[in-house]
Amino acid sequence: MRSDPALSLKNLTVCYGGGCEACRGEMAKGMKKNRCPVCGSIWALREVSLSLFSGEILGVVGESGSGKSSLLKCLYFDEIPLGGQLTLPDIAENAFSLSRQAQRRIRNAHMGMVHQNPMLGLRMDYSAAANIAENLIAANCRNVRLLQDRIDELLDIVEMSSYRRRETPRHFSGGMQQRVQIAKAIANRPDILLLDEVTTGLDLSVQAKILDVLKKIIRDFNISAVLVSHDLAVIRMLAHRTVVMLDGKIIEQGLTDQVLEDPQHFYTQQLVHSLLCI
Amino acid sequence: MNSNYNFAYLDEGSKREVRRTILKAIALPGYQTPFGSRELPISRGWGTGGLQITLSLLLPQDVLKVIDQGNDDSVNAVSIKRFIDECSDVETTTDSTKATLIQSRHRIPEIPLRNDQILVLQVPEPEPLRLVEGSEALTRQMHADRDYSLMWLRLFEDLVQFGEITAAAGYPVMVEERYLMSPSPIPRYDVPRLNMSECLCLFGAGREKKIYAIPPYTSVEALTFEDVPFSIESFGDQACAKCGAVGVFLDEIYDQRTGEKYYQCSDSGYCKSRVENAV
Ligand SMILES: Nc1ncnc2c1ncn2[C@@H]1O[C@H](COP(=O)(O)OP(=O)(O)OP(=O)(O)O)[C@@H](O)[C@H]1O
Ligand SMILES: [Mg+2]
Ligand SMILES: [Zn+2]
Numbered sequence: 001m002r003s004d005p006a007l008s009l010k011n012l013t014v015c016y017g018g019g020c021e022a023c024r025g026e027m028a029k030g031m032k033k034n035r036c037p038v039c040g041s042i043w044a045l046r047e048v049s050l051s052l053f054s055g056e057i058l059g060v061v062g063e064s065g066s067g068k069s070s071l072l073k074c075l076y077f078d079e080i081p082l083g084g085q086l087t088l089p090d091i092a093e094n095a096f097s098l099s100r101q102a103q104r105r106i107r108n109a110h111m112g113m114v115h116q117n118p119m120l121g122l123r124m125d126y127s128a129a130a131n132i133a134e135n136l137i138a139a140n141c142r143n144v145r146l147l148q149d150r151i152d153e154l155l156d157i158v159e160m161s162s163y164r165r166r167e168t169p170r171h172f173s174g175g176m177q178q179r180v181q182i183a184k185a186i187a188n189r190p191d192i193l194l195l196d197e198v199t200t201g202l203d204l205s206v207q208a209k210i211l212d213v214l215k216k217i218i219r220d221f222n223i224s225a226v227l228v229s230h231d232l233a234v235i236r237m238l239a240h241r242t243v244v245m246l247d248g249k250i251i252e253q254g255l256t257d258q259v260l261e262d263p264q265h266f267y268t269q270q271l272v273h274s275l276l277c278i
Numbered sequence: 279m280n281s282n283y284n285f286a287y288l289d290e291g292s293k294r295e296v297r298r299t300i301l302k303a304i305a306l307p308g309y310q311t312p313f314g315s316r317e318l319p320i321s322r323g324w325g326t327g328g329l330q331i332t333l334s335l336l337l338p339q340d341v342l343k344v345i346d347q348g349n350d351d352s353v354n355a356v357s358i359k360r361f362i363d364e365c366s367d368v369e370t371t372t373d374s375t376k377a378t379l380i381q382s383r384h385r386i387p388e389i390p391l392r393n394d395q396i397l398v399l400q401v402p403e404p405e406p407l408r409l410v411e412g413s414e415a416l417t418r419q420m421h422a423d424r425d426y427s428l429m430w431l432r433l434f435e436d437l438v439q440f441g442e443i444t445a446a447a448g449y450p451v452m453v454e455e456r457y458l459m460s461p462s463p464i465p466r467y468d469v470p471r472l473n474m475s476e477c478l479c480l481f482g483a484g485r486e487k488k489i490y491a492i493p494p495y496t497s498v499e500a501l502t503f504e505d506v507p508f509s510i511e512s513f514g515d516q517a518c519a520k521c522g523a524v525g526v527f528l529d530e531i532y533d534q535r536t537g538e539k540y541y542q543c544s545d546s547g548y549c550k551s552r553v554e555n556a557v
Contacts, residue, residue, distance in 0.1 A: 101423055130435040137434060138427040143504045144437055166438055 004089060006192050006224040007075065008051040012084035014070050014248075017041030019082075034067070034247040044070040045081070046248040052192065052224050059239025059256055060228045061271065066245040068228040069116055072194045075226065076113045077103040108139040112185030116196040116228075118177040121184070122169045128155075129165040132183045139188050154183040158213055175206035179213070186217060193218070193225040199234060211237065232272065236260055244268045283365035286333040292316055296334035296489070300480060303491035308453025309421070310404050315487040325358060325383060327482030328400035331489065332362070332381045335396065341369045343377035348385040348527070348544035355383075372547040384447070386468040388526050388548040391477035393494055399462040401483040404490065406450040406460040426458045429501060443502065450501045453492060458501070466510045467527045472498040518543045521552035 015023075023036035023043065034043045044067045052058050060068050073079035074096075075086070086095040088106065095106060112135070115121030122131050132154055133147050141147055155162050158179040169177050178198055185193060198214065199207040215238065218225055229235055235242055236256060243253040244265065252265040263269045286293070292314075299313040318326045336342070342362060346355040350372040358381065359370055371377050374387035383400040391397055407417040410428040420426065429450055436443045447463035451472070461469055462481055472479060472492055479492040492498060500508040517524045519531075519540040526548070528541040543549035 101425075104423075104425070126431070126435050127438045129438045130431055133434055134427075134431055137430045142430070144434070145505050147434065 004054055005051040005087070006054045006056075006089065008087045009075070010049045010085040010087075012045050012048040012071070012074060012086075013043070013082045014045040014067070014074060014079060015041055015043050015082045019043070032247075034065075043248050045074070048084075048245075048248070048250055050243055050250065050253070052226060054191075054224055055222055056241065057218060057225045057227055057239045059235040059242035060226060060245060061230070061232065061235055061242060062245030063271070064230075067248040068245060069196055070248075071245075072113065072196050072226060072228060075192075076111055076194055077107055078113075104138070108135060108188055110191045111194065112188070112190040112192070113194040114178065114181045114185050114196060114198050116200070118169065118174070118181060121181045122177060124170040125168055127166050127168055128160075128172075128180050131169060131180055132187055135184055135187045150187065151183075154187055157186070157217065158183045159209070173206075175202050175210060178202070178210055182210075182213065182217070186221065186223075189221065191224060193223050195225055196228045197230065198227075200230060207234075214238070232260060244271065285338070285366055286336045286362070287318070287365040288316060288330070288333050293334040296330055299489045300331065300334070300491065303480070303489050304478070304493050306457070307493055307496050308457030308459040308490060310483075310488040310490050312487055313489050315484050318484075320358070320361065322485040324354060325381070325400040326484030327486075327489070328381050328383070328398045328484075329358060329361075329482070330484060331398045331480050331482040332379060333365075335379060335398075336362070336366060336368060338367060340378045341371050341376055343371050343374055343380045343387075343547065344382075345380070345385060345387070345545075345547065346383045348387075348529070349546045351546065373551055374545075374547055375551075384463050384465075385527070385544060386464060386471055388543070388545040390471070391475065393476045395477045397477050397479045399464070399479065399481045401460070401462045401481045401488075402485070403448075404460060404481065404483040404486050404488040406448075406458050421457060424456065426452075426501075429458060430503075433501065433503070437503075437506065443506065449508075452499045452501060454497050455499075459490065459492075459498075461498075465527060466500075466508075469498075469500050469508075470510065474498075513541065516541045518549060521549045521556070523549070523552060 017040060019041045020036065020039035022038040023041055048071065062068055070079060074081050081096055084096060088095050129151050132151050136147055136150060151165065152162055155165065160179050169180050199210050211234065227239055239256045242256040242259045243250045244259065246267050252259060252263065252268045260272055263272050296313060299311050303311040316330060318329060320326055320329065344355045344359045346352040349355060374380060374389055377395065379396050380387060381398040386397065405417055407420055407429060410432050411417050433443050447465060448460050449466050449469050451459050451461050451469060453459045461472055474495055476494050478494055481490045502508045513528045515524060516528055518528060519542050521543060523543055527544045529544045530539060531542050532539055
């Protein structure tokens with residue numbers, strides 16, 4: 001499993017609200033919570049470091065507001081971090097300090113994202129086909145025949161019937177919206193998939209089908225993935241390693257079985273306990 | 279000429295500012311250059327952008343032509359012409375070969391324009407990306423990044439839904455492979471005629487306070503996919519009922535009494551000169 005990292009992240013810091021002198025200084029010592037008591041800024045991520053190895057699925061768990069989505073948004077260059085280094089294969093510089101255009105090129109060539117909120121991940125007033133084509137077009141495909149063929153291929157992969165291609169996702173069920181998001185995310189054959197709560201809010205039978213589709217995609221196309229989920233069953237089923245986040249920090253990490261069976265940190269113990277009970 | 283007015287209405291300072299903006303626009307083909315749009319005794323949305331360009335460039339020796347949807351005699355064209363006449367003595371014409379300055383809305387004259395002529399087009403909405411993005415800050419960013427994939431996506435969506443690209447008037451074009459530009463609401467027929475045109479084309483949007491330009495011999499390409507050729511309106515072998523012209527842009531007209539449909543040149547000046555020369 002352990003080969004070269006598909007990405008490696010050092011000291012990622014994200015602050016919503018700009019911060020003040022107090023919290024900037026406080027950062028080093030470490031605030032208890034992620035919210036600055038003086039200015040109210042949210043330090044959504046505080047010096048987060050992690051690596052994703054090639055072919056690996058990395059689980060990310062943590063309570064609501066712990067910074068999971070912010071982490072994925074930074075990796076997808078959707079959020080500009082206050083600080084941190086992102087190292088990617090064959091890119092000498094810190095990817096966070098590249099130009100917007102360079103970041104967009106990297107994203108189009110190497111990354112796919114499934115957003116927690118389908119409203120952010122999809123254009124609700126465009127057809128499913130156009131949604132799936134969006135990243136292909138962003139990567140400069142200007143041939144309609146090629147686009148149509150690839151869309152058919154992708155609909156097949158996510159097990160969606162081709163006759164729904166002209167419908168808009170607004171009228172789709174949650175599960176169907178996620179299938180469109182997944183098809184869109186893998187359209188450019190990315191090396192890295194960022195999955196934010198792909199199955200949250202779906203009923204169990206739909207969840208299982210979507211997870212099967214994902215498992216197959218990750219295996220067949222040799223993709224590395226960061227998988228964010230509230231659901232420890234999902235994490236247990238898919239993730240090789242898992243990190244646990246609390247208030248913008250990673251408090252525990254290790255092989256998934258280890259983290260879930262024998263949590264070291266008090267918070268993780270509580271989390272595992274509470275989530276296994278419900 | 280009413281001597282209470284400045285020559286060409288605007289004061290010389292305002293004209294100079296508009297001319298500077300025009301120079302900048304020419305230096306950046308297709309780029310929407312902001313300018314301090316002035317109030318004119320014509321309401322915004324009725325061609326005040328084009329009019330400010332015309333007034334700023336006008337010289338006493340100019341010969342002016344004003345058309346609206348190809349027509350020299352429409353209410354809008356006539357009122358602009360009358361206004362310019364009030365504040366200058368320049369000669370006007372309907373013959374586009376004689377004009378040195380042509381202000382137009384929704385059409386480019388049928389006879390190819392020359393290098394010693396200037397075409398001024400009135401623009402209601404200068405931003406071609408407005409259709410796909412409402413925020414001015416974001417559309418500016420897209421132009422800066424030359425990131426037009428949302429426009430391509432819009433065209434693709436048309437193909438998914440209708441099997442063809444539906445954009446008719448104001449079809450989006452790439453200028454010098456750099457800026458996406460709205461050619462103003464001209465028909466598709468006129469779009470390829472902007473490419474490598476000998477004549478300087480200036481575009482003015484009064485309400486949106488933008489001027490942009492296509493200098494002579496500039497590449498202008500309609501946005502379309504590799505395997506979907508750009509097509510223009512076709513009138514088959516229909517001929518103009520007045521002058522008999524074929525292969526030109528025609529208007530559909532219904533006879534009020536008989537209800538019968540017939541065709542007529544959209545460029546009335548062109549039609550008129552054909553009729554006169556035939557006699
Ligand atoms: N755009 C934003 N502006 C201000 N605060 C934000 C913004 N986005 C997130 N936050 C705050 O940052 C913190 C981390 O948010 P984030 O969405 O990353 O959490 P999460 O772990 O994904 O939570 P959830 O499980 O609810 O999705 C939260 O306190 C949130 O309120
Ligand atoms: Mg989240
Ligand atoms: Zn603070």
